[in-house]
Amino acid sequence: MQNDLSLSAITAGFMAVVIGFASAMAIVFQAASAAGATAQVMASWVWALGIGMGVGSFALSWVYKRPLIIAWSTPGAALLAVSLGGYSLAQATGTFVMVGVMLLATGLSGLSDTLTRRIPPALGGAMLAGILLQFGLKTFSAMATAPWMVGAMVVCYIVLKGWRPRLAIVGVLVLGVCWTLVDGRLSDAEWVWGLTTPVWITPEFSLQAWLGIALPLYIVTMTAQNLPGVTVLKTTGYADQPVSPLITTTGGLTTLLAPFGGFTFNLAAITAAICTSEEAHPDPAKRYVAGLSAGVFNVLAGLGGVTVVSLFAALPVEMIAALAGLALLPVIGHALHTALQTPDSRDAALITFLITASGVNFADIAAPFWGIVTGIIVQLWMEKQRRYVS
Structure with a gap:
């Protein structure tokens, strides 16, 4: 490994961690708040996520000698933020364990690719877009109370997105923090x-939680996170990488760390692209150092979770809303494109999107479940009618 070390690979791993935390930590805190987590429990979530991503990334990159990056599910965190309102923290923890067991079973059975193909991409994209819609809207509704700050963040995002896309969210975060420091809304005296110290939450299990949260969270993780993660590997020179062991690892990590707040682990896509690119190292065989680097920095971030929580708690709610919404804009756009690009699936996808976005709740089961189930029924009916007519 000493011969393979390079500053570019170490830097790539560091940037992957910075971008991952900067772009999605606000969403994780919203999910934790929806579950009724205290500041201490939120810090435990950060600890579990950092340790899980760090250990997973380091171990897999070391074993396979390629940059294999484990991340938390950002769309999954968004789903939790809009779905956990009616559940206790123990019930929420139970859903994390359920998802971990499902991911573990998927990996061990070798059915990863088969199961993800069973879910129509258009309906998966529609459900994801419906989950994330509220975050995009909150970015602009925050302008009502903080127009100059949020407006500046939006302009900063647009400028950097066209100039240096990878730095867009980091730049928005830096601008927001500097803005709040200048106007006196943020003081380093509030930081801890x-x-x-990790906090154990004993999980509670229920059928409603499994149907309303765990199952949609599993579907979102497999379709919106693991599939893009596999695509990144295939398109950056690692097409021969076995996928099932990676899914097994994410399932095991989720199951073990769920009681401490590790809600879902999966293959990274955006941050993985940083570590698998030529910018990390010209030689693909030496890019695994970027994965090792990301693992180390993730563990350090997890150990300092209490500091991360205190920092985000000190930030204005408008800044957090704008940061989360801007970070999810590319995901929302891609999800809508996937949902609507196929004419034969468009009606079913629109219904899935609208039901999911409505937040409707029947029998204590959250809207994403009803959205995907209704969409599948509509899709099957439409396909049957097309075959009948033809």
Whole structure:
């Protein structure tokens, strides 16, 4: 490994961690708040996520000698933020364990590719877009109370997105923090410095939680996270990478760390692209150092979870809303494109999208479940009618 070390690979791993935390940590905190988590429990979530991503990335990159990056599910966190309102923290933890067991079973059975193909991409995209819609809307509704700050963040995002896309969210975060420092809304006296103490939450299980949260979370993780993650590997020179062991690893990590707040782990896509690119190292065989680097920095971020929580708690709610919404804009756009690009699936996808976005709740089961189930029924009916007519 000493011969393979390079500053570019170490830097790529560091940037992957910075971008991952900067772009999605606000969404994780919203999910934790929806579950009724205290500041100490939120810090435990950061600890679990950092440790899980760090250990997973380091171990897989070391074993396979290629940059294999494990991340938390950002769309999954968004789903939790809009779905956990009616559940206790123990019930929420139970859903995390359920998802981990399902991911573990998927990986061990070798059915990863088969199961993801069973879910029509258009309906998966529609459900994801419906989940994330509220985050995009909150970006602009935050302008009502903080027009100059949020407006500046939006302009910063647009400028950097066209100039240096990878730096867009990092730039928005830096601008927002600087803005709040200048106007006196953020003081470093509010920050807490120290190591995180993980908090165990005993999980509770229910059928409603499995149907309303765990199953949609599993579907979102497999379709919106693991599939793009596999695509990144295939398009950057690692097409021969076995997928099932990776899914097994994410399932095992989720199951083990769920009681501490590790809600879902999956293959990274955007941050993985940083570590698998030529910018990490010209030689694909030496890019695994970027994965090792990402693992180390993720563990360090997890250990300092209490500091991360105190920082985000000190930030204005408008800034957090704008940061989360802007970070999810590319995901929303891609999900809508996937949902509507196929004419034969468009009606079913629109119904899935609208039901999911409505937040409707029947029998204590959250809207994403009803959206995907209704969409599948409509899709099957439409296909049957087309065959009958033809």
